[in-house]
Amino acid sequence: MTNALFDALLARLQDTDATVRRIAVLDLADLDGEAHVPLLIQALDDPEASVRAEAARALEAFESPASVQNLARLLSDTDEEVRAAAAQSLSELKQPASAAYLVPYIGGSESFVRAAALRGVRELRVAASLAPALDALGDADPLVRREAVAVLGYLKHPEALPALTRILADDASFEVRRAAAGALGYADGAQVGPALLAALKDGAWQVREEAATTLGKLRLAHTPGALVAALDDPFWQVRLRAARSLGRLRSHDALPGLMAALEHTISNLRKEAALALGEIGAPAALGALQAAANDPDPEVRKSVRLAIGQIGAAA
Template identity: 50%
Template structure:
């Protein structure tokens, strides 16, 4: 079978067009080099990051998203500081595609860059790399004046999943920005059986932003702390069904028998999705005390509800 790049031409032949005086020709050459998927194209794409034409630099930044490694990380780190917004934006997107830890060094050098855009992009790129050296800079970035930077800092910390970072994430769950609180509540999912994390996330069930409340309800199920059940039961009365739904699902994960009365009430909700999830939750808990309530929904108007009720009854 032929190599992928053979269908597009020899790398060196394609790279020759990068010397053309026509910026359009050079941009097309960058596109062709990227399509080869040949790692020999990387040095040429890296060189194109310094091209005089912004459209060529932008295309090169996009093309490097298909590759990885130290040289790619260094080139994208330069491109994300480009004075042309389109070039910097393309580099930011490609930085998020990096997976090779060797690319981390160039990114770490920019975590305190004067530009909030650059700091955000760099932290976003570091998140997937999961390198220990990014932990302290990310914790420092939790105090950044820009919410977007703090969101990405939370992501870096959450991806590393270190128990000693719980205080920092718990603090971020009380941030003034709803986006930061949302990211922190989600990030705390790794803290299995942590009472401290569960307490912080339970408090988030009363957040002004419904997205944060919904994330908190979901995270409590992942944490597996049974003491969170009362807070989840209270969330079953939330004004938004999305929050009630996540609370139902988490109560099922926790096998919270004490929540049966509140769950049974939702078997009669106007929203079929909630009726279905209430039945599924009762099936997860599998307490015979719910048999009669489930039986009353066996002929529900919604086929998915009927199917879930039948499954739940089979679990009792």
């Protein structure tokens, strides 16, 4: 960036009109290179919230110790839009070294700050976030607990398994329990299988749906019976995930339930049932699949054709 351009942008950032300053930030965000990043950081202290928010959004593309530290302090900004913009930019961090500037905020006094810090370190997968995330499972705010569960799911650390299974069974928030069911997908099935099977009977269908999905990922030999029962769940979303998992498990016990699902009113469930029958590859399903070949939904018809082809190839 030339000195003349720098001086011109600096002058606009100091203009008395907030609109001029905000447009200057937008122009800065379009520049190549990182020489202008100090100006964006300077704009984070603008008296106008819209300018601070725009600068916070622009810094998403320029990850550095200075940008991370300054975005982190904006998590406590007085303006909601500014806080949200800073949190969003921090959630896009890619460099593990950046976690060092966020981990201290996991213990902050404001729940928004704690949740945003956890979200920011989640995909960085740094060991330093393990202990704070485990502590955050006891937070009073369910949003913080849910973000802590996500961090632990990304870390895939065996030490977190007892806490995650406890959260799955006992947390008061179904969103947190749902997150725990998904986070356990990295585990040794023998350790978490009982907790996931119990979650198939959770009072919230969202938790049952996630548990059915994770059980399929873990491919536990003793789970098909519970998943077959889930094909009769009152919520079609749970039935769909159970069908998908039963296909992965190639469970012949699921054939009657899956064939019945080919006639369900929800086309997405009919499609998943057809795909699952194809994965199982049992000739006994051919009659039901052929009867579904003229389904009114083209995606279902396509899945039925694929399933018939798979069964034929297996035979």
